[in-house]
Each structure stands twice: as C-alpha cells, then as structure tokens.
Amino acid sequence: MDVDGLGAALGLSAAVAAAGWRGGHLTGGGALAAVAAGTAVLGLGGWPAGWALVAFFVTSSLWTRWAGGQPVKPRVEPAKGGRRDAAQVLANGAVAAGFAAAFGLGGQAGWAAAGVLGAIATAAADTWAAEIGLARGGQPRLITGGAPVPPGTSGAVSPCGTAAGVAGATAVVAVAAAVAGLTRSAGWLRAGCLVYAAGLGAGVAGMVVDSLLGATLQGGYRCDACGAPTERPVHRCGRRTRLVRGVRWLGNDGVNLLATAAGGGLAAAFYRVALALSGF
Numbered sequence: 001m002d003v004d005g006l007g008a009a010l011g012l013s014a015a016v017a018a019a020g021w022r023g024g025h026l027t028g029g030g031a032l033a034a035v036a037a038g039t040a041v042l043g044l045g046g047w048p049a050g051w052a053l054v055a056f057f058v059t060s061s062l063w064t065r066w067a068g069g070q071p072v073k074p075r076v077e078p079a080k081g082g083r084r085d086a087a088q089v090l091a092n093g094a095v096a097a098g099f100a101a102a103f104g105l106g107g108q109a110g111w112a113a114a115g116v117l118g119a120i121a122t123a124a125a126d127t128w129a130a131e132i133g134l135a136r137g138g139q140p141r142l143i144t145g146g147a148p149v150p151p152g153t154s155g156a157v158s159p160c161g162t163a164a165g166v167a168g169a170t171a172v173v174a175v176a177a178a179v180a181g182l183t184r185s186a187g188w189l190r191a192g193c194l195v196y197a198a199g200l201g202a203g204v205a206g207m208v209v210d211s212l213l214g215a216t217l218q219g220g221y222r223c224d225a226c227g228a229p230t231e232r233p234v235h236r237c238g239r240r241t242r243l244v245r246g247v248r249w250l251g252n253d254g255v256n257l258l259a260t261a262a263g264g265g266l267a268a269a270f271y272r273v274a275l276a277l278s279g280f
C-alpha cells in the first residue's frame with residue numbers, strides 16, 4: 001500500500017482508538033498501541049483485515065461492558081481491570097500486524113491473509129469465551145483433566161463459553177469475507193473461501209491453545225493471608241502471593257500473544273495444505 005493509504009489507515013485507527021479511550025475501554029498507552037496495530041493491519045492488510053480488527057475491538061469492548069453489568073459471581077481476581085493497556089492490546093494485535101505486513105509487503109499472498117484472520121479470530125474467540133463464559137457459563141472445568149475450578153481460573157472452559165468463542169471467531173471471519181466481497185479486495189478473493197475457512201478453523205484452535213497454556217504454563221497465585229486464588233503477584237490486600245502453578249514470567253498477556261501466534265501460524269499452514277491438496 002502507498003503512503004496515502006498508510007496515512008488514511010493512521011487517521012482511521014486514531015479515530016477508533018480515541019473513541020475506545022473516551023469510552024473507557026482503553027488506557028492512554030492502550031490507545032497508542034491500538035493506533036500502531038490498527039495502522040499496520042489496515043494499511044498493509046487492506047479493508048477486510050481492518051474491518052475484522054474493528055469487529056474484534058468493538059464486540060470485545062461491548063461484551064466486557066455487558067459482563068461488568070451482570071450479577072457478580074465469586075471468581076478468581078483477574079490480573080488487570082476493564083480498561084485494556086498497551087500490553088493487552090499488543091498481545092491481541094501484534095501477530096495480526098505481522099501477518100498484515102507480510103501480506104502488504106509480500107505480494108498479497110493468501111497464506112498471509114489467512115494468518116491475519118487466524119490471529120484476529122483467536123483474539124475474538126478468547127475474549128468472547130472469557131466474558132460470556134464468566135457471566136453465563138455455569139461450573140467451569142479445567143481443559144486438562146476436567147476438574148471443577150472457580151470461575152475466572154486460567155485454562156477453565158465451559159460449554160457456553162466455548163460456544164461463545166466459536167461465535168466470536170465466526171463473527172470476525174464473516175465481517176472480513178463480507179468486506180472482501182464488497183470492496184473486491186485483491187489477494188482476499190483469489191482462493192475463494194479458503195482464506196476464511198482457514199481463519200475460522202485456526203481461530204477455534206487458537207482458543208484451545210490459549211486454554212491449554214492457561215491451564216499449564218501460565219502463572220497462578222494464591223494469597224496465603226486471604227486463602228484466595230488470584231492472577232496477581234501481589235494481592236489487593238497488599239500481601240505478596242505464592243506461585244502455585246505455572247511459571248512466574250508467563251501471565252495472561254504472554255499467553256494471549258502465544259495463542260494468537262498459534263492461531264495465525266495454523267491458519268497460514270491450513271491454507272497452504274488445503275491449497276496443495278486442492279491442486280490450485
């Protein structure tokens with residue numbers, strides 16, 4: 001894309017990020033990170049990628065707000081509050097930006113388009129599953145072994161949350177497909193529905209990777225003063241917490257970054273394999 005296109009992408013991303021900041025969905029740093037990720041995804045990935053990212057951002061913000069208005073259940077204290085900061089935004093958007101750069105600078109290859117979608121679909125699936133599953137999911141169980149655990153536990157899944165995640169991945173992929181058709185975007189239509197099928201399948205797979213990492217490697221803590229599980233190294237009572245599972249350096253943002261990398265990478269791989277098998 002030319003310099004004019006990148007300038008337009010910067011302007012549109014800044015407008016969306018400013019609205020997110022004013023609406024209480026982003027911190028100042030989160031808004032700056034959203035401008036950077038949005039400019040790369042839209043400016044280099046084109047309209048279908050840009051609208052898929054907007055669909056993820058708007059629906060995730062709305063579900064988070066909706067979940068905040070639901071009756072409060074006893075749950076594991078999350079590491080961060082409702083406003084998304086720069087690390088959270090980049091954990092969900094950096095991989096999509098990387099695949100968008102590969103798409104825009106590398107001849108608009110179908111595998112790169114699939115990678116953009118796989119990463120964004122993973123982020124959407126995770127967020128929809130977490131917010132809707134927490135508010136409506138009933139008794140969550142660990143994805144490894146099925147033991148019942150408190151709501152909000154990393155790696156916990158429920159049928160309702162999983163269904164919501166599949167719906168979230170479907171929503172962003174459907175938006176990208178519709179925009180590709182409407183704008184006749186080069187590179188997004190060449191291989192028919194293959195880009196979208198790969199993005200959707202990888203988004204669901206990326207959500208599973210997120211849960212598996214959350215149940216195994218992600219650091220989980222316990223406050224011995226309050227006897228409460230938490231995702232914070234320091235509890236809100238001020239006491240330092242004790243690591244009870246996973247590793248200290250891998251938090252929710254790191255898991256999201258790894259899961260979107262898995263989603264993007266799997267989408268690109270699904271696309272290449274399907275293309276080879278179909279003999280294009």
Ligand SMILES: [Zn+2]
Nearest residue numbers: 223226235237
């Ligand atoms: Zn405590």
